Amino acid sequence: DAGVTQSPTHLIKTRGQHVTLRCSPISGHKSVSWYQQVLGQGPQFIFQYYEKEERGRGNFPDRFSARQFPNYSSELNVNALLLGDSALYLCASSLFPGTGNTEAFFGQGTRLTVV
Amino acid sequence: DQQVKQNSPSLSVQEGRISILNCDYTNSMFDYFLWYKKYPAEGPTFLISISSIKDKNEDGRFTVFLNKSAKHLSLHIVPSQPGDSAVYFCAASRISGATNKLIFGTGTLLAVQP
Numbered sequence: 001d002a003g004v005t006q007s008p009t010h011l012i013k014t015r016g017q018h019v020t021l022r023c024s025p026i027s028g029h030k031s032v033s034w035y036q037q038v039l040g041q042g043p044q045f046i047f048q049y050y051e052k053e054e055r056g057r058g059n060f061p062d063r064f065s066a067r068q069f070p071n072y073s074s075e076l077n078v079n080a081l082l083l084g085d086s087a088l089y090l091c092a093s094s095l096f097p098g099t100g101n102t103e104a105f106f107g108q109g110t111r112l113t114v115v
Numbered sequence: 116d117q118q119v120k121q122n123s124p125s126l127s128v129q130e131g132r133i134s135i136l137n138c139d140y141t142n143s144m145f146d147y148f149l150w151y152k153k154y155p156a157e158g159p160t161f162l163i164s165i166s167s168i169k170d171k172n173e174d175g176r177f178t179v180f181l182n183k184s185a186k187h188l189s190l191h192i193v194p195s196q197p198g199d200s201a202v203y204f205c206a207a208s209r210i211s212g213a214t215n216k217l218i219f220g221t222g223t224l225l226a227v228q229p
Binding site for chain 2: 004031033035040041042043044045048055056058090092094096103104105106107108109
């Protein structure tokens, strides 16, 4: 079975540009979460989506947005990129959004570099 | 406001010995705790979890201990193997919450020496 897949694996963008990151969850998983991991820190929660609806949002500016599609895949969009947005962006999928087993399975991440 | 703290950035252990990784949390609402392992260029991999109704959970070489009164948990790896060398993240969440938002610590780099 395929795990969580993210694309692209690496990309370089210029300040002020826009970026779209993509995630396909594990088959059967309906919840997708996005995390940002800056070098030297733990992952920080950005969004969670379940059944195409936003279930939670972390402390990130409105430049960050996301959506989930009918097939449960998801996109993370970041507008007006700043140097500080350079990070590893991780997608995690889980069966349910919160109750019971909260184990999340992570993809390999997308390494975004803003220059 | 760091709600989950891993105060040891790194740990070096000899192969075959015990590795003990520590984690402290401040939010008493957390009731589910997880450990993840991360190799370079890979996403975190789930290792083991524990709910607040337990004080110990064991899975093979990995055991997690939870001390709710001290708001402290630890991960024991026995015996340690060179393949265990990775960054270990402690994470906390609320089972009853609307999301499974995980709050991560900053990680501990474990190096197991052959």
